[in-house]
Amino acid sequence: MKYSVVVVDDHMLLSQAIGGLVDAFDQFEVLYLCKNGQELIQQFKNNKNIPDVVLMDVNMPILNGIETTAHLKEHFPDVKVLALSIEEDEMTILKMLRAGAKGYLMKDVKKAELQEALLEVIENGYFHTNTIAKILVDSLRPKEGSVANLKEREIEFIQHACTEKTYREIADIMCLSPKTIEGYRDVLFDKLNLRNRTGLVIYAIKNKIFKP
Amino acid sequence: MKYSVVVVDDHMLLSQAIGGLVDAFDQFEVLYLCKNGQELIQQFKNNKNIPDVVLMDVNMPILNGIETTAHLKEHFPDVKVLALSIEEDEMTILKMLRAGAKGYLMKDVKKAELQEALLEVIENGYFHTNTIAKILVDSLRPKEGSVANLKEREIEFIQHACTEKTYREIADIMCLSPKTIEGYRDVLFDKLNLRNRTGLVIYAIKNKIFKP
DNA sequence: TAAATAAAGGGGGTAAACCCCTATTCCTCT
DNA sequence: AGAGGAATAGGGGTTTACCCCCTTTATTTA
Numbered sequence: 136m137k138y139s140v141v142v143v144d145d146h147m148l149l150s151q152a153i154g155g156l157v158d159a160f161d162q163f164e165v166l167y168l169c170k171n172g173q174e175l176i177q178q179f180k181n182n183k184n185i186p187d188v189v190l191m192d193v194n195m196p197i198l199n200g201i202e203t204t205a206h207l208k209e210h211f212p213d214v215k216v217l218a219l220s221i222e223e224d225e226m227t228i229l230k231m232l233r234a235g236a237k238g239y240l241m242k243d244v245k246k247a248e249l250q251e252a253l254l255e256v257i258e259n260g261y262f263h264t265n266t267i268a269k270i271l272v273d274s275l276r277p278k279e280g281s282v283a284n285l286k287e288r289e290i291e292f293i294q295h296a297c298t299e300k301t302y303r304e305i306a307d308i309m310c311l312s313p314k315t316i317e318g319y320r321d322v323l324f325d326k327l328n329l330r331n332r333t334g335l336v337i338y339a340i341k342n343k344i345f346k347p
Numbered sequence: 348m349k350y351s352v353v354v355v356d357d358h359m360l361l362s363q364a365i366g367g368l369v370d371a372f373d374q375f376e377v378l379y380l381c382k383n384g385q386e387l388i389q390q391f392k393n394n395k396n397i398p399d400v401v402l403m404d405v406n407m408p409i410l411n412g413i414e415t416t417a418h419l420k421e422h423f424p425d426v427k428v429l430a431l432s433i434e435e436d437e438m439t440i441l442k443m444l445r446a447g448a449k450g451y452l453m454k455d456v457k458k459a460e461l462q463e464a465l466l467e468v469i470e471n472g473y474f475h476t477n478t479i480a481k482i483l484v485d486s487l488r489p490k491e492g493s494v495a496n497l498k499e500r501e502i503e504f505i506q507h508a509c510t511e512k513t514y515r516e517i518a519d520i521m522c523l524s525p526k527t528i529e530g531y532r533d534v535l536f537d538k539l540n541l542r543n544r545t546g547l548v549i550y551a552i553k554n555k556i557f558k559p
Numbered sequence: 560t561a562a563a564t565a566a567a568g569g570g571g572g573t574a575a576a577c578c579c580c581t582a583t584t585c586c587t588c589t
Numbered sequence: 590a591g592a593g594g595a596a597t598a599g600g601g602g603t604t605t606a607c608c609c610c611c612t613t614t615a616t617t618t619a
């Protein structure tokens with residue numbers, strides 16, 4: 136009796152390569168491959184070919200891994216999602232786990248580790264490496280300079296600050312006074328130990344608050 | 348008679364997956380896998396196990412795909428490098444081809460296309476998709492706003508501008524007058540149709556002139 | 560209930576960035 | 590030989606960003 140798996144990755148070669156690898160595992164068979172989340176959800180619509188596990192990339196066009204995982208958790212809660220991505224930043228990992236992923240693997244794992252992860256997810260419902268566990272613990276008490284310390288409005292301001300807009304323009308958009316915007320800036324410079332707006336932009340991109 | 352291939356990629360799972368895929372092609376066999384350029388060059392040192400083709404990723408630690416390809420071209424010119432990467436920006440592709448790669452595939456190709464590319468590289472010495480050919484043609488006459496239009500000193504300035512340094516500090520480092528730095532800035536704003544320094548930073552990151 | 564914190568906003572001043580124009584020297588091209 | 594372009598640099602002015610301090614109102618916490 137083999138467990139069924141579906142691979143979702145926008146890079147066709149990676150889907151085919153990883154699919155071939157998993158299909159070679161004794162206890163697993165790959166049903167089909169998908170290029171993005173939308174394609175997967177389309178496959179699920181006829182309520183056929185629903186796998187036990189989905190190997191999910193994160194960065195995909197149309198419907199990304201986070202959105203897709205959240206959708207599956209709501210509509211197909213028995214399907215277990217195992218994230219498999221190159222992205223290693225905390226924010227992405229936490230978003231993926233919050234969306235409902237049962238585990239998160241980076242693509243630098245070995246073939247044997249992938250097999251173990253698949254089995255663990257089937258048998259115990261989840262698989263968390265040491266790395267992921269540490270990130271989870273850290274998210275309980277975010278350290279200084281962490282994105283987790285930022286308020287929603289601060290993040291909104293930062294996203295605007297990563298554009299060519301002046302503070303006056305940003306104030307208009309956020310329905311605040313320019314003086315309030317300056318206050319936001321000052322608080323952020325202090326929280327994140329930054330010197331100026333350029334530093335803020337670099338920080339935002341590094342931490343995926345803004346995507347150029 | 349099978350042609351020999353080596354896969355170089357820092358993501359172990361991808362190496363193993365793609366290696367398995369290629370090993371299944373009739374005319375090819377995978378000798379071994381490497382995690383980075385340094386490991387590959389180490390394998391070549393004893394002049395054994397030198398393959399016909401190397402499937403090379405670009406972003407790798409210690410010795411990246413560009414550096415490694417340039418090294419192979421000089422010391423092992425009979426070895427054909429076929430780039431295989433997620434990176435799709437022109438600058439990276441052109442750097443890889445200039446370093447001596449015989450072809451550049453994105454990871455969204457199909458398994459069959461990879462096989463065809465490998466065969467073409469063996470038989471004709473190179474394999475260039477339509478996409479790559481267009482990038483090469485465009486590099487002959489770079490369009491407005493293109494990175495190819497930038498002088499070496501301008502790029503150097505941009506890299507400094509992507510830090511928290513003031514123009515005075517950048518001037519000191521580049522041994523120029525602050526007024527000259529302002530001149531650089533003005534020319535760049537004009538060339539790239541930008542409004543301010545924040546715009547320049549975003550442009551630089553998008554075009555891989557600066558990596559956060 | 561009172562104190563502390565959060566959210567928003569103000570004053571005043573300095574530093575830096577931006578904008579537009581001009582100039583000199585050296586190198587390249589016709 | 591002379592014209593044109595590249596690289597570097599200056600003047601002067603305006604706009605924007607930064608810095609530090611203070612205030613009010615609403616919400617949260619002890």
